[in-house]
Ligand SMILES: Nc1ncnc2c1ncn2[C@@H]1O[C@H](COP(=O)(O)OP(=O)(O)OP(=O)(O)O)[C@@H](O)[C@H]1O
């Protein structure tokens with residue numbers, strides 16, 4: 148968990164607009180053969196893998212996120228053992244796996260919160276290898292939402308959301324506030340803009356955290372168990388915001404055990420166990436007949452606890 152809330156804000160930069168970003172022509176087709184993922188619910192006709200598949204010319208389009216043979220050690224503990232994953236623009240990938248399997252560590256490598264010791268990570272063409280020399284460039288592209296919301300307690304919702312644009316992007320305050328109010332409205336909190344985190348429910352705080360990450364206009368959003376610290380009645384309001392974000396075309400990697408959300412929104416489920424990616428499948432197939440014994444056991448635990 149990052150102690151600095153600003154880290155959770157993803158960092159800022161001149162990314163694509165986060166709202167309703169249209170697919171770029173020619174993107175959205177898998178770079179390698181595989182089963183077609185279902186079209187996005189609520190996103191119109193099924194269009195093949197991920198949203199925004201607009202043509203076969205895109206077969207060669209680079210993925211938005213590319214992880215190749217990613218290895219990570221904490222001291223002697225080898226916690227990521229060669230994970231490879233591609234995420235295309237507009238895709239939603241849900242990461243599942245047992246506690247301690249490396250899900251958080253993996254997702255944190257994608258915005259360089261965790262350095263890797265071997266392998267490659269490329270985000271929107273920006274290479275992030277073991278030396279982390281492109282760390283700021285990558286963070287401009289990637290927003291992150293944590294289980295604990297990490298808002299600044301002494302700042303209002305509006306101030307939390309404007310912080311990144313003002314300090315990192317150097318936007319004039321008025322422009323940052325306009326964007327922040329738009330984003331707070333988008334997550335259903337326009338009436339709470341001037342409240343402090345302690346005056347907001349957990350679900351509302353998490354929605355502020357999502358607005359804060361979006362204020363940096365990231366191209367990719369990472370979510371690490373965004374609803375697992377919430378009371379059940381607040382989970383839906385956060386998942387609804389994430390659904391809307393997915394339907395708008397955002398590329399998302401989401402660690403969650405919310406099976407309903409994963410079934411409905413994910414293009415692919417990725418199952419990680421003991422630092423290895425054991426299985427990748429469309430949700431239909433993953434939940435109906437996971438190929439791997441370990442995934443079957445995991446699912447039986449979360450579906451019938
Ligand atoms: N900062 C750290 N220092 C040392 N070991 C760590 C650190 N962070 C994680 N680990 C270890 O790395 C492994 C993977 O942890 P990680 O938090 O990525 O798992 P996870 O799949 O997210 O688990 P959970 O579902 O409980 O959140 C675990 O064995 C954990 O103890």
Ligand SMILES: [Mg+2]
Pocket residue numbers: 250251252371
């Ligand atoms: Mg975790």
